[in-house]
Amino acid sequence: MQSKEMFDLKVYLSEKKAIVDKALQSCFPKPGGPASDLIRAMEYSLFAGGKRLRPILCIAGTRAVGGTEEDVLPVACALEMIHTYSLIHDDLPVMDDDDLRRGKATNHKVFGEAVAVLAGDGLLTEAFRLMTSHKLTQRISPRVILKVIGLIAHASGYQGMVGGQVVDIISERKKVDFPTLDYIHTHKTGAMISASVTSGAMLGGGTPSEVEAITSFGKNIGLAFQISDDILDIEGDTNTMGKEAGSDEQKGKATYPAVVGVKKSGEIQSELVDAAISSLQFFDQSAEPLRRIAQYIIERKK
Amino acid sequence: MQSKEMFDLKVYLSEKKAIVDKALQSCFPKPGGPASDLIRAMEYSLFAGGKRLRPILCIAGTRAVGGTEEDVLPVACALEMIHTYSLIHDDLPVMDDDDLRRGKATNHKVFGEAVAVLAGDGLLTEAFRLMTSHKLTQRISPRVILKVIGLIAHASGYQGMVGGQVVDIISERKKVDFPTLDYIHTHKTGAMISASVTSGAMLGGGTPSEVEAITSFGKNIGLAFQISDDILDIEGDTNTMGKEAGSDEQKGKATYPAVVGVKKSGEIQSELVDAAISSLQFFDQSAEPLRRIAQYIIERKK
Numbered sequence: 238m239q240s241k242e243m244f245d246l247k248v249y250l251s252e253k254k255a256i257v258d259k260a261l262q263s264c265f266p267k268p269g270g271p272a273s274d275l276i277r278a279m280e281y282s283l284f285a286g287g288k289r290l291r292p293i294l295c296i297a298g299t300r301a302v303g304g305t306e307e308d309v310l311p312v313a314c315a316l317e318m319i320h321t322y323s324l325i326h327d328d329l330p331v332m333d334d335d336d337l338r339r340g341k342a343t344n345h346k347v348f349g350e351a352v353a354v355l356a357g358d359g360l361l362t363e364a365f366r367l368m369t370s371h372k373l374t375q376r377i378s379p380r381v382i383l384k385v386i387g388l389i390a391h392a393s394g395y396q397g398m399v400g401g402q403v404v405d406i407i408s409e410r411k412k413v414d415f416p417t418l419d420y421i422h423t424h425k426t427g428a429m430i431s432a433s434v435t436s437g438a439m440l441g442g443g444t445p446s447e448v449e450a451i452t453s454f455g456k457n458i459g460l461a462f463q464i465s466d467d468i469l470d471i472e473g474d475t476n477t478m479g480k481e482a483g484s485d486e487q488k489g490k491a492t493y494p495a496v497v498g499v500k501k502s503g504e505i506q507s508e509l510v511d512a513a514i515s516s517l518q519f520f521d522q523s524a525e526p527l528r529r530i531a532q533y534i535i536e537r538k539k
Numbered sequence: 540m541q542s543k544e545m546f547d548l549k550v551y552l553s554e555k556k557a558i559v560d561k562a563l564q565s566c567f568p569k570p571g572g573p574a575s576d577l578i579r580a581m582e583y584s585l586f587a588g589g590k591r592l593r594p595i596l597c598i599a600g601t602r603a604v605g606g607t608e609e610d611v612l613p614v615a616c617a618l619e620m621i622h623t624y625s626l627i628h629d630d631l632p633v634m635d636d637d638d639l640r641r642g643k644a645t646n647h648k649v650f651g652e653a654v655a656v657l658a659g660d661g662l663l664t665e666a667f668r669l670m671t672s673h674k675l676t677q678r679i680s681p682r683v684i685l686k687v688i689g690l691i692a693h694a695s696g697y698q699g700m701v702g703g704q705v706v707d708i709i710s711e712r713k714k715v716d717f718p719t720l721d722y723i724h725t726h727k728t729g730a731m732i733s734a735s736v737t738s739g740a741m742l743g744g745g746t747p748s749e750v751e752a753i754t755s756f757g758k759n760i761g762l763a764f765q766i767s768d769d770i771l772d773i774e775g776d777t778n779t780m781g782k783e784a785g786s787d788e789q790k791g792k793a794t795y796p797a798v799v800g801v802k803k804s805g806e807i808q809s810e811l812v813d814a815a816i817s818s819l820q821f822f823d824q825s826a827e828p829l830r831r832i833a834q835y836i837i838e839r840k841k
Binding site: 265357 | 573574624631633634651653664667671681682686689692702703705
């Protein structure tokens with residue numbers, strides 16, 4: 238572990254991303270046989286330039302409580318598969334209708350809508366299969382794994398991400414009040430970001446109070462991350478982001494800047510990041526990656 | 540348990556269906572709050588007149604090895620949720636484009652395509668959450684539950700149902716050889732039917748050889764069931780089936796009758812049912828429901 242003075246977030250993120258990418262690459266067989274198109278479509282989006290934020294949060298969460306990244310890699314990969322499936326379905330013409338994601342053509346643009354729907358379904362299902370695999374069960378107690386699967390299913394399902402996505406879609410081009418906006422953001426993005434870091438802490442054997450502190454951290458940065466997405470959509474550059482800037486406003490999306498203004502959104506975001514870092518006050522240097530990731534959320538450009 | 544002479548399949552199916560329906564009814568909160576539309580959409584398809592074949596197979600599978608239905612109900616409900624999600628996504632305009640399912644308007648016809656995609660996603664995810672719930676973990680060993688989740692995820696994912704569905708879609712209006720047809724049927728329908736009965740046997744504490752025999756039973760009836768679906772699509776009555784007869788041919792679907800003819804399809808189906816029943820030769824009366832369900836597959840009209 239690098240010391241506080243030495244800790245270089247850029248190096249940390251790039252190292253962990255490489256580890257996650259390698260683990261993801263071993264998740265699927267070489268395309269072959271009748272369902273090759275499906276495997277190609279799943280892998281296309283899985284390797285379309287994601288930052289691996291959720292897997293890295295899972296790894297950083299486990300490190301904070303003294304766990305090791307080898308113990309959480311299958312769950313880290315599962316989190317990225319769930320995130321990727323949600324992007325594929327979000328981009329569909331019947332949903333957000335996006336042609337571009339991270340600077341590349343979206344899944345349905347390359348493979349057609351039917352295969353894109355099924356590639357999403359396949360990634361979501363494989364995420365759950367992966368969390369029952371021998372790689373994980375040989376290292377972690379089955380009871381803890383079941384709790385983690387339950388946590389992630391809750392965070393990604395109708396009471397979490399999918400719920401937030403429905404409200405996001407039905408709120409388009411409507412005047413949205415603050416509680417609805419808050420519901421969309423905490424559910425659509427916040428729940429899975431929070432579950433990512435919490436699952437890491439649970440798998441690493443964190444005590445109940447450690448897991449609680451890390452969950453509080455996750456909830457705060459989850460919302461802060463979505464607000465920064467909203468702000469970037471206004472202030473960001475299409476080339477840097479790899480998707481069209483200003484598309485939220487075009488679609489009449491309920492965003493923090495649209496409801497409370499850009500300035501106030503920035504203030505709320507800063508408060509959330511401060512609260513997130515405060516949650517970690519009883520952690521030592523082992524939580525430094527989490528603290529630095531929280532700060533990075535405000536500074537990021539894409 | 541009814542004795543062999545007394546066993547009335549119709550009564551059995553109707554009793555078990557009522558138990559499954561009641562368990563499913565307690566799965567979701569009353570619609571309320573921002574995501575009400577999503578809950579309504581999920582429940583609409585979940586209660587649109589399904590036969591509950593997969594849950595009943597799970598219950599019958601556990602009974603065959605001496606287990607009790609209370610022990611498997613959460614998994615039985617999860618199987619029905621996964622089946623229902625697959626129907627919602629299959630019916631989408633970009634997939635099979637069906638307006639009618641079990642005599643009712645399909646999900647996207649009622650709730651729109653975006654909500655239908657998300658209702659499917661929500662049901663699939665909730666199925667996995669349900670299998671980690673206290674209702675199940677208080678009764679069954681976590682290690683067995685993890686195996687069952689892995690089995691069901693494998694059967695419903697890219698190496699199972701979703702894989703079969705992709706090949707089904709990309710094979711439309713193409714000349715399909717027998718191996719491809721077999722791949723579609725064993726994956727699209729067979730895998731989940733087989734997993735339903737096997738998961739019941741695993742949860743009921745079946746020995747490895749019992750589980751193996753029941754898996755063999757499941758594979759045979761899974762394929763037989765899909766062939767009977769294909770035959771019904773030709774010979775069935777639109778009113779009785781609740782969906783349009785002849786739609787497979789219209790869509791240029793790869794079906795057994797289309798590839799090997801109706802007569803040969805019926806012969807293969809009978810052989811499969813015989814093989815399924817033979818798999819159960821070392822089971823006593825406790826496997827009678829499974830034997831009778833196998834025969835029913837040939838006789839059913841919808």
